[in-house]
Amino acid sequence: MGALTTSPLMKRLLAVWIGAILVFLYLPMAAIALASFSRQRYFRFPVPRFDTRWYEDAFTSLSVRDLLWTSLTVAAIVTVISVVLAFLGALAFARYDWKGRTIYQKLLLLPIFFPQAVLGLALLLWYSALGIPTSWMTAVFAHLVWILPIATLVISIQVYGFNPAWEEAAYDLGATRWQVFREVTLPVLWPGIFSGALFSFLLSWGNFPLSLYTTGADSTIPEWLYAKMVSGYTPLVPTLGTLTTVGAALLLLGAYATIMLVRRARRAEDGG
Amino acid sequence: MSLETDVRALESELEDADHTRRRQRSSLWTELGDWLRQPGALLAAPPMLLLALGFLGPLLLVAAFSLIPPKTFDLGGAWTIRNYVDIVTESYWISFAWSFALATVTVILLMLICYPLAYAMTKVFGRAANILTLLLVIPLFVSENIRLFGWVLSLVKGGVLPGAAELWLGLDISGLLYTVPAIVLGLVYVYLPFMLFPMVLGLSMVPDRLREAAVDLGASRWQLFREIELPLAMPGILIGCLLTFILALGSLAESKILGGSAIVMIADDIESAFTFAQNWPKGAALSVLLIVLAGGLVFAVLSRLDLDKILGRG
Numbered sequence: 316m317g318a319l320t321t322s323p324l325m326k327r328l329l330a331v332w333i334g335a336i337l338v339f340l341y342l343p344m345a346a347i348a349l350a351s352f353s354r355q356r357y358f359r360f361p362v363p364r365f366d367t368r369w370y371e372d373a374f375t376s377l378s379v380r381d382l383l384w385t386s387l388t389v390a391a392i393v394t395v396i397s398v399v400l401a402f403l404g405a406l407a408f409a410r411y412d413w414k415g416r417t418i419y420q421k422l423l424l425l426p427i428f429f430p431q432a433v434l435g436l437a438l439l440l441w442y443s444a445l446g447i448p449t450s451w452m453t454a455v456f457a458h459l460v461w462i463l464p465i466a467t468l469v470i471s472i473q474v475y476g477f478n479p480a481w482e483e484a485a486y487d488l489g490a491t492r493w494q495v496f497r498e499v500t501l502p503v504l505w506p507g508i509f510s511g512a513l514f515s516f517l518l519s520w521g522n523f524p525l526s527l528y529t530t531g532a533d534s535t536i537p538e539w540l541y542a543k544m545v546s547g548y549t550p551l552v553p554t555l556g557t558l559t560t561v562g563a564a565l566l567l568l569g570a571y572a573t574i575m576l577v578r579r580a581r582r583a584e585d586g587g
Numbered sequence: 588m589s590l591e592t593d594v595r596a597l598e599s600e601l602e603d604a605d606h607t608r609r610r611q612r613s614s615l616w617t618e619l620g621d622w623l624r625q626p627g628a629l630l631a632a633p634p635m636l637l638l639a640l641g642f643l644g645p646l647l648l649v650a651a652f653s654l655i656p657p658k659t660f661d662l663g664g665a666w667t668i669r670n671y672v673d674i675v676t677e678s679y680w681i682s683f684a685w686s687f688a689l690a691t692v693t694v695i696l697l698m699l700i701c702y703p704l705a706y707a708m709t710k711v712f713g714r715a716a717n718i719l720t721l722l723l724v725i726p727l728f729v730s731e732n733i734r735l736f737g738w739v740l741s742l743v744k745g746g747v748l749p750g751a752a753e754l755w756l757g758l759d760i761s762g763l764l765y766t767v768p769a770i771v772l773g774l775v776y777v778y779l780p781f782m783l784f785p786m787v788l789g790l791s792m793v794p795d796r797l798r799e800a801a802v803d804l805g806a807s808r809w810q811l812f813r814e815i816e817l818p819l820a821m822p823g824i825l826i827g828c829l830l831t832f833i834l835a836l837g838s839l840a841e842s843k844i845l846g847g848s849a850i851v852m853i854a855d856d857i858e859s860a861f862t863f864a865q866n867w868p869k870g871a872a873l874s875v876l877l878i879v880l881a882g883g884l885v886f887a888v889l890s891r892l893d894l895d896k897i898l899g900r901g
Contacts, residue, residue, distance in 0.1 A: 321711050329707040333719065336704055339776070340726050343737020346747045350740050358740055360750030404634035406627075409898070413627030420894050423634065426642050428830060428885045430837020432854045433874050434645070436861050440652060440871070441645035444662075460641035463634055472898055517728035524839060537730035544736050544844065553740070556733040563728040571721060 344560055350553035357548070369554040379555065385451050386535040389526075390519040393458045397515040400459075401466035402508060408467060409474040427464050434461065435528035442529070449531030457529040458519045465518065466511040473507020506574060513570050517563055646878065652871035660867060670872035679856060679873065686853040689767075690835035693774040694828050697782040700775070701827070705786040706816075710795075727780045735773055735844040742769060742845075765847030773841035778834055782827040788897060789823015790816070822897050829888045833881050853877055 321329075350358040354366035373379050407413070408420055426434065438457045442449055481503065485495045501508075523537040530538065536559055543552050622628055654666040657673065708716040726734060741747040744761040752758040763769060793816050801815050817824075839854040853873065860870030 326711060329703060329711055332703050333707060336700065336779075337722060340723070340779070342747070343734050343741055343776070344726070344729065345737075346740040347733065347737045349747070358743075359745045360747045361754060400634050400637060403630040407629075407631035407634075409895075411625070411627035411630070413625040413631075414622060415631075416627055417894075419627075419631050419635070421889050423631075423638070424889070424894075425882075425885070426638065428833050428881070428889075429642075430833065430854060430877065430881070432839040433837055433857060433877060434642075436857065436870065437645035437649045437874065438641070439861070440867065441648050444648055456641055459637060463637060467634060468898070475895075475898060521728050521730035521733075523730050523732050537732055540730070540736070541732045541840075544732065544739075552736065556730075556736065560729045560733065564725050567721065567725055567728065 344557075347553045347556045347560070351550065351557045353550070356550060358553070369550040370558075373551055373554045373558065376551070379551070382534060382536045382539050382555075385530075385533050386520060386537075389451050389455050389458065389535060390516050392455050393462060393519040394512050394515040396455075397459055397463045397466045398508060398512045400463055401470050401511050401515075402504075404463070404467040405470035405474045405507070405511075408471040410477065410479065423464050423467060425464075426461050427468075429461075431461060431522075431524035432527075435525045438525070439528040449529055451530055451533040451535075454526050454530040454533070454535070457525045458522055461522075461525060462515050462518050466515045469514050470504070470507040470511040473504050473510075477503055509570070509574065513567070517566065520559070520563065649871045649874050649878075652868055653875045655868050657868050658866050670868045671876075673869065674872055674876065679853075682851045682853045682856045683876075685850050686836050689771060689774060689852070690832050692771055693778065693835045694782075694832050696771070696775050697779060697831055698824070698828065701779065701783045701786050705783055705790050708787055709790040709793075723780060723783065731777050732840050732844060734777065735840055738769070738773060738776065738845055739764060764845065765849055767846070767849055770842050770846040770849065773845040774835045774838060777838075777841060778831045781830045781834060785823045785827035785830065786820070787823070789820035789827070792823065792897070793819040822892050825888055825892065826897070829885060833885065836881055837877060 346360075349360070349362055351369055352365045352367065353359075353362045354364040354368070355362075404423065407416070408423065435457060438453075438460070439449070442453055447453060477500075481499050482495050485499045490498065521537060522535075523541060526535045526538050527541070534542075536555060540552055540555060543549055623632075651662055653670055654668065655662060655664060656667055657669060708719060712719065739746070742749070742763040744764075746764075749759070749761045749763065752760050797819070798811060798815055801811050806814070837854050838852065839858060842850060842852045842855060854877075857870050857873045857877070860866050860873060864870075
């Protein structure tokens with residue numbers, strides 16, 4: 316046992332390594348935040364003067380409101396559809412033994428292992444061949460192709476820990492199919508479903524390569540930001556970038572806190 | 588334990604015999620009906636339908652488009668392999684080579700960067716790893732092009748790093764942006780979580796008791812790594828490598844945003860064939876080549892892995 320404990324020096328080295336990686340991951344986001352508070356139109360470091368004027372611009376801009384609305388609508392619809400389908404898909408993935416399951420598991424994962432830009436272009440071709448005009452609705456479908464497998468995977472991990480005997484016990488005690496689903500299956504799988512929903516929402520919210528080719532005349536925030544980065548820089552780019560980053564972080568932290576609270580409440584319930 | 592497995596084996600054998608007997612009597616249709624009546628198949632049907640419509644269909648269409656004459660948009664005409672011949676004779680191999688080279692470098696760097704981190708998260712820091720996981724996940728949900736733009740602001744002349752270097756060290760490092768190393772940096776940065784989390788999954792499959800036993804039997808740190816940890820964590824590491832390699836191979840934003848026009852990667856070529864050049868058949872043929880190369884790799888690796896073991900009973 317004692318032989319396995321990591322030496323203090325090793326621990327310190329690992330801590331330094333982790334710190335370096337966190338700096339690496341957060342440096343560009345810090346740079347964006349810095350640029351968004353900089354008074355000048357063009358970013359320089361060190362920043363000579365700070366200001367919040369770009370945020371005022373962002374909050375009063377009508378086009379920003381449109382972008383936000385499109386991004387939110389797409390992400391919300393993607394979340395609902397993907398969670399329902401991923402829940403079914405996860406039961407097939409991990410709960411039931413059936414002929415064809417191993418093939419199904421691999422087929423389902425293929426879209427994750429696929430370059431998104433190429434998938435977006437292929438979908439664009441597909442829509443135009445079928446005569447479907449592209450809009451935010453076609454983007455919802457495109458997002459689903461990529462996000463559904465991921466959500467299924469996330470929920471499956473929870474389903475693996477689910478013991479089918481619990482359902483059977485409830486049936487034996489006279490519960491109806493609906494009661495079993497509501498009182499046994501759903502509460503046990505809830506954390507997985509919740510994380511599946513969170514993943515779906517955030518991945519759709521931040522998606523760029525699929526949106527780029529499938530939204531038609533509509534535009535999501537990542538698309539708009541890309542267009543501005545390539546064509547003409549405006550300080551709204553770092554400002555909106557910071558806002559979406561902070562929004563995503565708050566959502567994640569809030570979700571994490573919710574899970575912790577629910578767990579604690581459940582534990583208290585079990586105790587009392 | 589062994590008795591239980593024996594009984595189970597016997598049961599499944601009996602079941603199989605039952606199935607064969609029934610199959611001999613039934614026609615193909617009732618067999619299909621039986622198969623669909625399995626709860627698993629029924630539940631898998633809606634997601635599979637979505638992927639048939641949104642993944643398989645488009646890919647088949649792309650394959651069909653790659654076989655029509657260049658710069659046409661009509662699938663009804665005569666089919667040809669002109670596009671593939673063009674690709675081989677023109678200089679497209681350069682962008683394929685760049686993509687493969689950069690993807691390989693990215694995977695190697697990510698393995699070296701992520702292994703100590705994954706090891707620390709699974710075997711050293713215990714409960715603190717939860718918070719760490721959260722911190723490592725957050726960037727994943729920020730749009731990739733925003734984060735890459737953050738690197739532009741960090742590397743550009745007068746940006747964060749050159750500005751800081753000049754201010755505090757008196758160094759001039761303003762030529763960082765729009766170079767090949769900048770693209771590699773972007774690839775490593777964006778795909779880090781895709782290597783890290785499968786690796787964490789893989790390493791958490793290494794039982795501590797096995798490691799203890801090895802150490803008790805006198806294994807050195809290197810032997811422990813080489814003969815216990817690495818082989819047992821291999822499925823997770825393989826998935827991580829595969830995922831990052833494929834994603835880097837098909838990446839577009841990194842070379843555009845951080846590379847400027849330093850080099851052209853294959854996704855760039857595909858995109859410009861579809862958009863500026865309006866040559867859909869050539870774009871389709873390039874996509875098919877990329878898909879075949881990447882897909883072959885995915886199938887070769889995935890067919891060796893038991894997903895139940897990796898995801899469920901880890």
